[in-house]
Amino acid sequence: MRRYFARKLLVYALTFVVAVTVNWMIPRFMPGDPVAAMVARARVSQPEAAEAMRTYYNNLFGFDEPLWQQYLHFWGALLQGDFGISIWVFPTPVGDVLLDALPYTLALMIPSVLLSWFVGNWIGALSARRKVLDNTVLPAGYLLTAMPYMWIAVILAWALGAKAGWFPLSGGYSLDIQPGWNADFVLDALHHWVLPFLSLFLVALGGWAIGMRNMIIYELESDYSSYLAALGAPQRLIRRYAFRNAVLPQVTGLALQLGVLVAGALVTEIVFAYPGLGSLILASIQNQDFFLLQGAFLFIVIGVLIANFLIDIVYVVVDPRTRTGMAGGTS
Amino acid sequence: MSTLPEPVPETAVTAEPPAARPGSEWLHYAVRNPKLIIGAVVVAVLLAVGLVGPMLLDNGNPNEYVGPQASAPDGTYWMGTTTFGQDVYAQFVHGLRATFLVGVVGGAIAAVIAMLVGFIAGYRGGLVDEVLNMLTNVVLVIPALAVLLIINAYMGVRSVAVQGLFIGLTSWPWAARAIRAQTFSLRTREFVDLARLSGSGTWRIVFREIAPNMSSYLFMMFILLFGGSILIASSLDFIGLGPTEGVSLGLMLQSAQQWSALQLGMWWWFVPPGAGITAIVGALYVANVGLDEVFNPKLRES
Numbered sequence: 001m002r003r004y005f006a007r008k009l010l011v012y013a014l015t016f017v018v019a020v021t022v023n024w025m026i027p028r029f030m031p032g033d034p035v036a037a038m039v040a041r042a043r044v045s046q047p048e049a050a051e052a053m054r055t056y057y058n059n060l061f062g063f064d065e066p067l068w069q070q071y072l073h074f075w076g077a078l079l080q081g082d083f084g085i086s087i088w089v090f091p092t093p094v095g096d097v098l099l100d101a102l103p104y105t106l107a108l109m110i111p112s113v114l115l116s117w118f119v120g121n122w123i124g125a126l127s128a129r130r131k132v133l134d135n136t137v138l139p140a141g142y143l144l145t146a147m148p149y150m151w152i153a154v155i156l157a158w159a160l161g162a163k164a165g166w167f168p169l170s171g172g173y174s175l176d177i178q179p180g181w182n183a184d185f186v187l188d189a190l191h192h193w194v195l196p197f198l199s200l201f202l203v204a205l206g207g208w209a210i211g212m213r214n215m216i217i218y219e220l221e222s223d224y225s226s227y228l229a230a231l232g233a234p235q236r237l238i239r240r241y242a243f244r245n246a247v248l249p250q251v252t253g254l255a256l257q258l259g260v261l262v263a264g265a266l267v268t269e270i271v272f273a274y275p276g277l278g279s280l281i282l283a284s285i286q287n288q289d290f291f292l293l294q295g296a297f298l299f300i301v302i303g304v305l306i307a308n309f310l311i312d313i314v315y316v317v318v319d320p321r322t323r324t325g326m327a328g329g330t331s
Numbered sequence: 332m333s334t335l336p337e338p339v340p341e342t343a344v345t346a347e348p349p350a351a352r353p354g355s356e357w358l359h360y361a362v363r364n365p366k367l368i369i370g371a372v373v374v375a376v377l378l379a380v381g382l383v384g385p386m387l388l389d390n391g392n393p394n395e396y397v398g399p400q401a402s403a404p405d406g407t408y409w410m411g412t413t414t415f416g417q418d419v420y421a422q423f424v425h426g427l428r429a430t431f432l433v434g435v436v437g438g439a440i441a442a443v444i445a446m447l448v449g450f451i452a453g454y455r456g457g458l459v460d461e462v463l464n465m466l467t468n469v470v471l472v473i474p475a476l477a478v479l480l481i482i483n484a485y486m487g488v489r490s491v492a493v494q495g496l497f498i499g500l501t502s503w504p505w506a507a508r509a510i511r512a513q514t515f516s517l518r519t520r521e522f523v524d525l526a527r528l529s530g531s532g533t534w535r536i537v538f539r540e541i542a543p544n545m546s547s548y549l550f551m552m553f554i555l556l557f558g559g560s561i562l563i564a565s566s567l568d569f570i571g572l573g574p575t576e577g578v579s580l581g582l583m584l585q586s587a588q589q590w591s592a593l594q595l596g597m598w599w600w601f602v603p604p605g606a607g608i609t610a611i612v613g614a615l616y617v618a619n620v621g622l623d624e625v626f627n628p629k630l631r632e633s
Binding site for chain 2: 010011012014015018019022023026027139142143145146147148149150151152154155157158162169256258259260262263264266267270271281282285286290293294296297300301304305308
């Protein structure tokens with residue numbers, strides 16, 4: 001078990017280094033002169049902002065230093081939590097801008113990912129048992145999982161928001177309400193949260209249901225199921241064993257799907273102008289605010305790494321093979 | 332969202348020598364598999380529309396201002412027009428073309444990398460395997476879209492092909508891992524030992540003995556990579572990092588979103604592109620399930 005975690009942590013540390021390095025390299029090795037382009041394209045109205053940008057870039061890129069020194073400086077700034085100054089909301093530090101948006105993204109992602117996983121597993125397990133249910137779950141599951149996240153978001157917004165008028169079409173809360181911990185704000189925020197949550201939940205649900213159904217069917221065909229059946233064990237017991245074994249790949253699948261789920265959350269936020277990281281990324285691209293974009297990139301990478309590690313811990317709990325040092329845990 | 336391929340148990344790797352009976356049995360089941368037929372037909376029809384549709388249009392530029400602004404579908408403009416008087420149907424057929432292109436380029440590049448990494452890691456084992464595994468795991472953990480965001484944002488001019496290339500470079504890990512596991516189980520089979528004893532080199536064994544035995548699996552993997560590539564591309568386009576020239580289904584969705592088609596109730600602007608993407612990817616997945624049943628006798632419904 002210690003070896004298992006050690007290996008995992010090594011992969012995550014390496015990944016982080018690679019991600020930061022990519023973040024550092026791309027502006028430097030892309031064709032063209034990013035500094036000039038950025039200062040020109042930012043069209044900053046305030047002269048002091050433009051000046052600050054230039055000095056900041058020059059410090060950041062430090063073109064007069066050798067490359068390795070630039071690289072070390074980059075790491076130094078990063079480890080002090082310095083992501084640079086946002087151009088779009090000058091002169092707020094990028095870290096602050098991102099931290100303000102983070103709760104909204106987490107509020108969307110955590111419930112939708114977990115709920116879709118649980119409900120999807122449950123539906124999938126049920127449909128593996130009943131032919132009638134299977135014939136509806138399977139096509140519906142494939143349809144949902146093939147839908148682009150932003151499109152289901154647009155369709156839901158159109159049907160339930162624009163047509164039916166049940167939910168607001170955009171924003172994280174009404175403009176006439178101050179964010180704060182009071183009943184008015186919480187209810188209003190929930191009202192705005194329903195549609196983005198629903199679009200994420202539905203698309204992910206399809207994938208989990210299909211995956212679980214296939215795994216259960218596969219487990220029920222395995223030797224131990226036949227053996228149990230031959231022993232005269234009740235169907236319910238065999239199903240319980242099959243379910244427990246089928247959940248393992250689903251946990252691994254959760255780790256594999258994280259990137260896709262994050263991507264889905266980002267585009268869904270854009271559809272609803274939900275004030276999370278996705279909308280910030282859109283704003284940073286439209287305003288050529290590369291610091292904000294790169295900061296968002298690092299935030300996402302760190303978030304995915306943390307989530308991966310949590311899933312690893314869960315995996316150790318549900319799969320005894322990882323604890324006994326036998327082969328297991330494929331991720 | 333790309334669903335993971337069903338894990339193929341070892342026994343499912345049909346270990347019959349290639350071209351023993353030239354596919355007759357598979358063909359027999361293939362033409363009788365409704366899932367495969369339906370999926371393949373839908374994909375083929377959309378592909379045909381994407382290939383032929385643009386040629387039948389009067390002008391080559393789908394973004395040109397051609398008619399009345401924001402009009403609903405009618406006899407002249409089959410899918411209506413945008414706020415700027417662009418023909419949605421023209422954009423749609425051109426967009427289909429771009430979507431298939433990004434799927435093919437991204438899927439093919441990802442498949443090639445996955446095969447290289449998976450075969451070598453699975454066949455050689457040892458230190459090579461360790462290093463490649465580490466690489467696979469690192470790329471796997473990094474969220475692909477996040478990397479693509481950064482790369483695309485810094486690229487001044489973007490094309491569909493380059494977008495496909497970068498998608499391919501980031502979406503291969505799960506496939507590489509699956510191929511590695513398959514190769515691992517095939518490596519110890521008698522026919523591979525025999526080839527090794529008779530002095531065949533690594534490459535020859537991998538491509539003449541191992542790969543043909545997983546050909547059905549590799550093909551199914553390519554389909555999933557193809558579909559996944561399309562979905563990632565549509566997300567990128569929607570965020571505003573799509574191709575800077577021409578049109579794609581994701582770009583159509585982006586402009587519909589940007590110009591408030593939703594608030595204006597212009598459903599003909601945002602329904603077709605999303606429906607097109609969903610139809611292509613969904614049909615691919617369904618055809619894939621059909622293929623699985625054809626290649627895998629255990630799954631056939633008697």
